[in-house]
Amino acid sequence: xxxxxxxxxxxxxxxxxxxxxxxxxxxxxxxxxxxxxxxxxxxxxxxxxxxxxxxxxxxxxxxxxxxxxxxxxxxxxxxxxxxxxxxxxxxxxxxxxxxxxxxxxxxxxxxxxxxxxxxxxxxxxxxxxxxxxxxxxxxxxxxxxxxxxxxxxxxxxxxxxxxxxxxxxxxxxxxxxxxxxxxxxxxxxxxxxxxxxxxxxxxxxxxxxxxxxxxxxxxxxxxxxxxxxxxxxxxxxxxxxxxxxxxxxxxxxxxxxxxxxxxxxxxxxxxxxxxxxxxxxxxxxxxxxxxxxxxxxxxxxxxxxxxxxxxxxxxxxxxxxxxxxxxxxxxxxxxxxxxxxxxxxxxxxxxxxxxxxxxxxxxxxxxxxxxxxxxxxxxxxxxxxxxxxxxxxxx
Amino acid sequence: xxxxxxxxxxxxxxxxxxxxxxxxxxxxxxxxxxxxxxxxxxxxxxxxxxxxxxxxxxxxxxxxxxxxxxxxxxxxxxxxxxxxxxxxxxxxxxxxxxxxxxxxxxxxxxxxxxxxxxxxxxxxxxxxx
Numbered sequence: 001x002x003x004x005x006x007x008x009x010x011x012x013x014x015x016x017x018x019x020x021x022x023x024x025x026x027x028x029x030x031x032x033x034x035x036x037x038x039x040x041x042x043x044x045x046x047x048x049x050x051x052x053x054x055x056x057x058x059x060x061x062x063x064x065x066x067x068x069x070x071x072x073x074x075x076x077x078x079x080x081x082x083x084x085x086x087x088x089x090x091x092x093x094x095x096x097x098x099x100x101x102x103x104x105x106x107x108x109x110x111x112x113x114x115x116x117x118x119x120x121x122x123x124x125x126x127x128x129x130x131x132x133x134x135x136x137x138x139x140x141x142x143x144x145x146x147x148x149x150x151x152x153x154x155x156x157x158x159x160x161x162x163x164x165x166x167x168x169x170x171x172x173x174x175x176x177x178x179x180x181x182x183x184x185x186x187x188x189x190x191x192x193x194x195x196x197x198x199x200x201x202x203x204x205x206x207x208x209x210x211x212x213x214x215x216x217x218x219x220x221x222x223x224x225x226x227x228x229x230x231x232x233x234x235x236x237x238x239x240x241x242x243x244x245x246x247x248x249x250x251x252x253x254x255x256x257x258x259x260x261x262x263x264x265x266x267x268x269x270x271x272x273x274x275x276x277x278x279x280x281x282x283x284x285x286x287x288x289x290x291x292x293x294x295x296x297x298x299x300x301x302x303x304x305x306x307x308x309x310x311x312x313x314x315x316x317x318x319x320x321x322x323x324x325x326x327x328x329x330x331x332x333x334x335x336x337x338x339x340x341x342x343x344x345x346x347x348x349x350x351x352x353x354x355x356x357x358x359x360x361x362x363x364x365x366x367x368x369x370x371x372x373x374x375x376x377x378x379x380x381x382x383x384x385x386x387x388x389x390x391x392x393x394x395x
Numbered sequence: 396x397x398x399x400x401x402x403x404x405x406x407x408x409x410x411x412x413x414x415x416x417x418x419x420x421x422x423x424x425x426x427x428x429x430x431x432x433x434x435x436x437x438x439x440x441x442x443x444x445x446x447x448x449x450x451x452x453x454x455x456x457x458x459x460x461x462x463x464x465x466x467x468x469x470x471x472x473x474x475x476x477x478x479x480x481x482x483x484x485x486x487x488x489x490x491x492x493x494x495x496x497x498x499x500x501x502x503x504x505x506x507x508x509x510x511x512x513x514x515x516x517x518x519x520x521x522x523x524x
Contacts, residue, residue, distance in 0.1 A: 017521050128460040135459065141404050142425065143482050146506060147455060147462040147517065148470045155453035157473060163451070163495050208454040208490070253431075257472045257480040 009278075013106045013244045014233035015392065017115075017226030018353040020039035023341035025218040031065050032077040034058070034222035039078040039117050044225035045358030047237060051226060054078070054085040057118035058345035063133035065121050074117055086269040092294060093350025094118065099225065100247050102210075109363030111327035113232065118349030130218050137382040139255045151215055151295065153221050153256050153383040155207035158297035161263040162209070164312065167300065169209060171315030173200035175296035176213050176338050178324055183335020185367040190219050190220040190341030199375025200296075209395045214296040219341030223350035240360045245374075246281065246391030256383045263312075265320075267387035268305035268378055275389040276359030278308075281374065285309035286329060286391070288358060288369040290351040292380040293336040300377055303331060306389075321344030330369045333358060348379035348388060359394040396509060401516055408518040409503070411445065414438035422477045446524065447475040454490040456466040461507045469493045473501075473521050486523040496503070498524040 016246060019041025022301065026034070036054070058072045068205035071085035088098035094395045095118030102116045122130055135144045158219070160169045179198055195213060203211035233241055250270035253259055259266065276282055282379050283306060291306070293299035300314035308329055317323065323331035334354040337347060355375035357363050363372075372394075379388045396508070406412040407425045414426035418435035424443050429436055452471035455462070469485040471493065485493050486504060499521035506518040 131457075131459055141400075144459070145404075145463065145516075146470065146483050147458065147468060148453075148482060149455055149457065149459060151457070152453045152455050152470055156451040156470070159453060160451040161493070204456075205454075206457045208456070210453075255482070257482045262472065 009107045010109055011107050012230035013103055014230050015225050015227055015229055015242045015244065015352060015356050016233045016237045016239070017048070018224070018356045019043070019045055020188055020223040020350055020353050021221070022188045022323040023219050023221035023343060025123050025125065025357070027117070027218065031061055031067060031119060032073055033072070034119050034121060034220065035074050036077045038116060038224035039074070042115060042226050045173050046226040048226070049098060051080065051083060051113045051115040053105060053114045054080065054083060054088045055098040055102045055105070055114065055116045056085060057095035057193060057349055058087055058117065058329035059089060059091050059094045059120060060133045060136065063136065065124050070341065090386050091381030092292070092344045093348060093379045093381030093386045093388050094345040096225040096348070096377065097249065097348070097386070099349060099352055099390065100249055100388055102227050103244050103247055103363060106229055107160070113226065113228040115224060115226050116349055117222060118346035120343035120345040121220050122218045122343060123220050123372060127218070144253055149207060150255065151210050154295040154297055155210045156256065157262050157383070158209055159201050161297060161301065164263050165315070167195065167312070167315035169201055170197055171319045172296040172300065173197040174319045175293060176200050177300045178318065179336040179338040182325055182367050183339025185364050186335045187364060189335040189339050190217060191339045200309040210295055210297070216294045216342035217338035219343040220342055221343035221346050221350070223346045223353045224341040225302045225349060225352050225356070240301065241395045242356045242359050242392050243395050245393045246279030246389070248272060248278070248389040249387070251275070251386045252384055254382065263301065265301050265305040265380070265384040266382060268302055268382055271387040272306045272378070273388040273392050275376070277394070279379050280377040280390040281391060285374055286376045287372050287374045288330045288333060289378065289388065290334060290354050291331055291336070291378045292340060292347070293332060293338050296338070296382070298380070299331065299336070302380070306376065306378060325367055325369065333363065333367050333369050348377070351377035351379060352390065352392070355392045359392060360374070396515065398514065401514065411443045411475050411501070411519070413441050413443045415441040422479050424479050424481065438486060443481070444477070447473040448456045449485070449493060449495055449497040449499060449521070450474050450480060451495060452485065452493050471521060473476070473499055484520045485522070488522040500524045
């Protein structure tokens with residue numbers, strides 16, 4: 001039986017600070033540098049010098065950098081000791097899950113001002129080790145054991161979607177083209193270059209039908225946000241207040257093969273249902289969204305699961321411009337995972353950074369969404385085995 | 396791969412052992428201690444079928460380190476009936492011969508090897524019927 005949110009939020013929660021540096025292959029920076037840099041930027045943006053608790057979204061600092069216990073590293077290197085820190089892990093949805101945990105923490109009244117840092121330092125290992133680390137988000141014994149990769153899992157969803165709905169290669173490629181076009185204008189994005197549909201289709205094949213340009217990259221990076229109760233936010237900041245109005249989180253089977261359908265994302269649909277209910281909003285009310293385009297097909301399936309388009313219509317809607325920066329519902333104005341980069345644990349927090357930036361009207365010219373008042377963030381782990389959805393609104 | 400980890404999965408990989416829920420009849424592969432469909436904890440031993448149809452597939456061209464020598468190779472989700480779908484490789488045919496709806500039979504094959512000194516790991520692969 002699907003979980004349905006029934007209760008009431010004890011306290012309204014606002015995001016009052018955001019912090020993020022440019023992402024990329026950051027050889028000169030360690031995981032502790034990445035955490036501290038974004039944390040300090042978020043603190044500065046919030047105009048405060050201390051928080052009461054920290055949550056850290058990170059998928060696999062152990063496999064990527066041999067370092068666990070970020071719950072201690074983060075407060076230590078941010079100068080917050082003895083503030084408590086807790087790492088939250090849910091594969092590529094770690095950042096979104098950490099944000100949701102911090103939201104619940106503040107809403108419950110346990111603490112008033114809480115920071116979330118999302119981080120992943122991925123380039124301290126070579127490509128094979130990074131692929132191995134990422135594959136731990138899938139079922140090790142019944143998926144990875146048999147030789148499937150993450151692109152392979154999404155490629156199977158893509159083939160199923162193409163077979164079932166007639167989604168085309170061009171429609172998928174357009175997701176990457178659109179996101180690069182937006183990311184080109186994002187000063188913090190890893191790949192600030194435009195690409196064409198032909199380039200995407202003719203790039204090196206990774207797992208048929210997905211080429212390297214259908215896939216999000218390996219990235220070092222972090223992002224941080226500060227949450228506090230609405231009452232405190234009104235006293236602390238003169239910037240536009242951004243309220244967390246909806247939050248949802250759901251899971252699905254770890255194995256793709258054990259789902260009833262391979263071309264839809266049930267966990268995202270359920271998480272969205274919860275978030276819409278809490279926010280008392282419907283898909284048509286959302287002005288813009290940041291979604292988990294780890295692969296081009298993922299964005300198509302996500303906009304269907306979020307209810308922006310009907311099942312099977314995501315590809316056509318993308319090529320028709322529905323989700324372009326000047327479309328009816330701009331998706332991934334930041335460049336998305338594809339162009340901005342995908343340091344896995346940081347992605348979900350960076351999506352919140354982007355929503356706040358857009359709602360405040362602080363995005364770079366050319367990628368600022370017009371009338372960006374209500375934004376949605378969707379962050380996903382594994383082949384869709386966990387999904388987190390948040391809705392933020394300017395007040 | 397630590398040997399106990401490999402050894403634990405042998406009943407599934409070698410003999411296709413699965414559990415059948417005594418209450419709702421759902422077949423679970425691999426077996427679990429609670430039925431995700433009805434919550435029952437009573438099961439009987441059964442075996443998954445060894446014939447099925449390809450539901451979806453992909454060709455892995457950039458492979459994980461232990462599979463690099465095999466690339467390109469096809470992976471697929473195969474519907475074995477009784478509500479059981481599994482992921483496996485499709486062998487004994489060219490990648491471009493694999494199609495959705497194709498009939499395959501599971502066979503016992505070498506899956507991977509732990510370097511030059513480690514154990515050889517076996518399991519099932521689908522082959523064209």
